[in-house]
Amino acid sequence: MAASGARGPGEAREDVAETRRVAVLLSGHGTNLQAMLDAAAEPASGLAVALVVSDRADAYGLERARLAGVDAAVVRPADHPDRAAFDRALRDLVAAARPDAICLAGFMRILGPEFVRAFPDRIVNTHPSLLPAFRGAHAVRDALAYGVRVSGCTIHLVDEQVDHGPVLFQAAVPVEQGDDEASLHERIKREEHRLLPLAVRLVADGRVRTDGRRAWVPEGSGAPHDGPAGRRSDPVPPTGAGEPHRGAPVDRAVQT
Ligand code: GRF
Numbered sequence: 001m002a003a004s005g006a007r008g009p010g011e012a013r014e015d016v017a018e019t020r021r022v023a024v025l026l027s028g029h030g031t032n033l034q035a036m037l038d039a040a041a042e043p044a045s046g047l048a049v050a051l052v053v054s055d056r057a058d059a060y061g062l063e064r065a066r067l068a069g070v071d072a073a074v075v076r077p078a079d080h081p082d083r084a085a086f087d088r089a090l091r092d093l094v095a096a097a098r099p100d101a102i103c104l105a106g107f108m109r110i111l112g113p114e115f116v117r118a119f120p121d122r123i124v125n126t127h128p129s130l131l132p133a134f135r136g137a138h139a140v141r142d143a144l145a146y147g148v149r150v151s152g153c154t155i156h157l158v159d160e161q162v163d164h165g166p167v168l169f170q171a172a173v174p175v176e177q178g179d180d181e182a183s184l185h186e187r188i189k190r191e192e193h194r195l196l197p198l199a200v201r202l203v204a205d206g207r208v209r210t211d212g213r214r215a216w217v218p219e220g221s222g223a224p225h226d227g228p229a230g231r232r233s234d235p236v237p238p239t240g241a242g243e244p245h246r247g248a249p250v251d252r253a254v255q256t
Contacts, residue, residue, distance in 0.1 A: 020204035021050040023099040025090075025107040030061025031189055032105035032126060032196055035067045039197035047201060051097035053090065055109050071097070077109070087114035094119075101204035103159065103196065108137060116160050121210055123158035123165075124203050126196050128188045130154060130170055135163035139184045143175070150174055151184065153192045155199040157208070157215060166215035168208065169195040 022040070024033050033052060040047040052065035052072040064073035073093060080086040091114055104125040105113075116123065130141035131154040136142070141155060145149040152172040157165035171191035175184060202208050207217050 010093075019046055019048045019050055020100040020201070021098055022101050022103055022200055022204060023051040023053065023094045023097050024049055024065075024103045024105050025055075025094075026059055026061040026105045027054060028059050028061060028106045030059065030064045030105065032103075032192055033061045033064055035175055035193035036103060036105065036200065037064065037070070039201075041068075047197070047204065050099060051094065053093060055107070061105070071240070083112055084114055087112040091115045091118045095153060099204075100206075101200050103200050105196065111158065111201050113160050116158060119192055121157055121208065124168065124199050125156055125158045125163070126192045126195070127154045127156065127163050127230050128152075128185060128192065128235055130172065131156065131167065140188065142180045144181060148175060151188065153188050153195065155192070155195050157203070157210065160232040166210050166213050168199040168202070168215055173194060177245065191227060 022036060024036055030052075033049070036047075036049055039045055040049050049065075049068070049070050052061060052070055054062050054072070054074050055076055057076070062072050062074070075086065075090050076092060077083070077086045080089055083120055090111075092162055094115075095118060099119075099122070102119055102123045104123065106126075111123075127135070127139060128151075129135070129143055130150070130152045133148075134140075134146070134151070135144045140151070144247045150172050152170060154163075154167055155166045155169040156163075159165040162213050171194070173184070202217060208215050209218060
């Protein structure tokens with residue numbers, strides 16, 4: 001089934017003044033939800049977090065939703081006979097919120113095809129590594145264990161594989177002497193908080209086009225960072241190998 005009122009992939013909305021509705025799925029602390037809520041609270045943001053769903057009743061993100069006056073729900077796998085039934089319950093709940101975009105903000109479950117196929121090119125995930133390196137639930141720990149000098153975050157569309165869909169944005173974050181998992185993750189999250197609302201906005205506006213692994217925003221669409229990163233007069237120098245430059249993002253604002 002499709003989300004009620006959902007459009008096809010890459011189908012831009014004409015009614016630009018309309019508020020875009022976002023559903024956020026999470027499992028934990030919800031700092032990325034907070035970034036979405038803060039972005040939506042900006043005057044004239046045109047964004048509204050319409051629904052928050054957690055797979056865990058103890059997720060602090062639910063409290064953030066409550067404080068912001070946003071509808072929140074818990075959908076637990078344990079309450080369903082199997083994975084497919086969990087996916088369908090989640091899909092139906094999210095579809096009922098009529099989202100223009102769905103944001104996975106620290107949602108620690110793999111979404112099955114029943115869910116993903118209902119919202120083609122409308123689901124955005126944030127992952128705390130520079131994909132395709134360090135997929136999975138322990139990306140920051142794994143990157144540190146590998147000894148990388150630079151890690152970061154990837155904001156990407158969700159397909160039916162884990163941590164895999166077309167890349168929307170990436171930002172590099174240098175690993176510092178003495179970093180542990182918490183300190184590195186904290187700095188990575190700062191980049192996630194900056195980029196996730198931008199990516200969700202582009203998707204909610206229907207401005208992102210995809211072709212296989214590539215995602216881009218057509219020029220003249222009025223999107224932030226309009227046009228492919230490689231061809232705009234990009235103020236951001238490429239990150240030198242082994243020479244991380246602190247705080248300088250390598251936003252890949254939607255590539256060709
Ligand atoms: C983020 O780093 C996200 O990339 C990862 O889980 C973390 C969630 O953080 N999947 P929070 O719950 O938004 O604070």
